[in-house]
Amino acid sequence: MPLEELRCRKLAREAFASAMTYPQQQVESRFRQLSVGGKQVEVRTFPDDERNKQIEDALRRFDPNYSPDFRAKGDLKKMTFIKEFFESPDHCRMSPYSIEFRLCGKDRCPLCINVGRSVRTPATDGGKLRVEILRWLNRPVPNPVDKDHYLHPQAGRDYIDRNNLSFEQLEKYRPDAKKDSREMERLKKDKERDKKKKTFFDKSKVRSTVTCDSCGAERCIYSKTVEVAKQRSKELEQWKEGGYVCGNKVRVEGFEAQRKLRCNDQMETQYYDMDSNKRGGRVETKIVCAVCYLDGDFVPDSEVKEKRNLKGKSPLPICRSCFDYNIAVPVSGGKVNNRQKAQQNKAEKKRRLDDVVNSGKRKGRKN
Ligand SMILES: [Zn+2]
Ligand SMILES: [Zn+2]
Ligand SMILES: [Zn+2]
Numbered sequence: 001m002p003l004e005e006l007r008c009r010k011l012a013r014e015a016f017a018s019a020m021t022y023p024q025q026q027v028e029s030r031f032r033q034l035s036v037g038g039k040q041v042e043v044r045t046f047p048d049d050e051r052n053k054q055i056e057d058a059l060r061r062f063d064p065n066y067s068p069d070f071r072a073k074g075d076l077k078k079m080t081f082i083k084e085f086f087e088s089p090d091h092c093r094m095s096p097y098s099i100e101f102r103l104c105g106k107d108r109c110p111l112c113i114n115v116g117r118s119v120r121t122p123a124t125d126g127g128k129l130r131v132e133i134l135r136w137l138n139r140p141v142p143n144p145v146d147k148d149h150y151l152h153p154q155a156g157r158d159y160i161d162r163n164n165l166s167f168e169q170l171e172k173y174r175p176d177a178k179k180d181s182r183e184m185e186r187l188k189k190d191k192e193r194d195k196k197k198k199t200f201f202d203k204s205k206v207r208s209t210v211t212c213d214s215c216g217a218e219r220c221i222y223s224k225t226v227e228v229a230k231q232r233s234k235e236l237e238q239w240k241e242g243g244y245v246c247g248n249k250v251r252v253e254g255f256e257a258q259r260k261l262r263c264n265d266q267m268e269t270q271y272y273d274m275d276s277n278k279r280g281g282r283v284e285t286k287i288v289c290a291v292c293y294l295d296g297d298f299v300p301d302s303e304v305k306e307k308r309n310l311k312g313k314s315p316l317p318i319c320r321s322c323f324d325y326n327i328a329v330p331v332s333g334g335k336v337n338n339r340q341k342a343q344q345n346k347a348e349k350k351r352r353l354d355d356v357v358n359s360g361k362r363k364g365r366k367n
Contacts, residue, residue, distance in 0.1 A: 062114055063082045138160060222255065272317065290316035
């Protein structure tokens with residue numbers, strides 16, 4: 001049944017709400033134990049329809065082009081003022097871990113005027129309270145004399161102030177899992193391990209899939225023969241219940257998953273090959289976007305090939321919003337189609353030329 005239809009059913013909604021109560025309470029109680037900057041984390045109840053309407057109305061007042069139907073990143077450009085607010089370093093800071101909005105406190109700032117209110121702080125000595133209110137979140141700063149550790153939050157805060165560190169500078173201190181030397185070492189080992197078991201990782205040997213508890217990607221589980229898969233299917237299901245995160249080992253004999261996989265990596269190309277379904281008992285897989293793992297609103301292959309240069313390779317399924325956001329289209333590892341490669345190279349040249357011509361026209365108009 002389509003999710004939309006299910007959502008409309010009152011009984012299903014109630015059942016879902018009550019089923020979610022327990023995990024919700026657990027998450028809430030864990031968050032309540034945390035503190036940020038000495039203040040305890042506040043857990044608020046989910047906004048009801050009335051509150052949702054209030055925020056929608058406010059957003060519409062701020063930007064008449066706002067619509068709650070705009071959900072994809074690609075839709076952002078349709079809402080000029082909201083886009084400007086998101087992209088203004090004085091009003092918004094975004095990182096993979098946090099998002100912050102603020103009024104900038106500057107006189108006659110058009111964005112703040114549009115918000116409809118200014119910073120309300122009583123006058124204090126040297127405007128300290130205002131500075132404090134407008135202060136961005138402190139981020140971890142490495143200890144200058146011990147680069148392997150971060151400074152204590154208070155010392156970090158002083159360091160940020162003393163050196164007047166910008167957001168870009170602070171972002172550089174954010175540890176990147178992919179550049180971490182230990183992680184790089186681990187990935188190298190995992191790749192070597194996968195290479196040794198190469199014969200497993202064939203599109204015709206996908207016997208089952210498992211969903212990552214962290215990123216939500218569906219990863220393939222392989223076994224050499226259908227017999228093994230059938231004999232130990234119960235054991236495999238039990239193992240799956242224990243939870244899975246990308247790159248984990250399948251702890252059931254005879255089964256393998258690619259160890260080099262990391263959360264948010266694109267879908268495995270093997271996941272998509274449905275032709276081999278008939279040969280050798282391959283499991284059936286649902287088509288999802290290779291980038292964001294969601295289904296629906298796929299860009300037709302012909303359009304992808306026309307608009308992007310894939311160097312003759314075949315595109316994996318990609319959804320409209322990922323495509324519009326200019327994310328590189330993942331391709332299958334199959335053979336290169338030389339005729340298509342030549343065509344796409346030609347098309348790309350033409351696109352570039354058109355861009356140059358168009359930007360020339362735009363500049364022409366301004367003058
Ligand atoms: Zn402002
Ligand atoms: Zn994952
Ligand atoms: Zn997508």
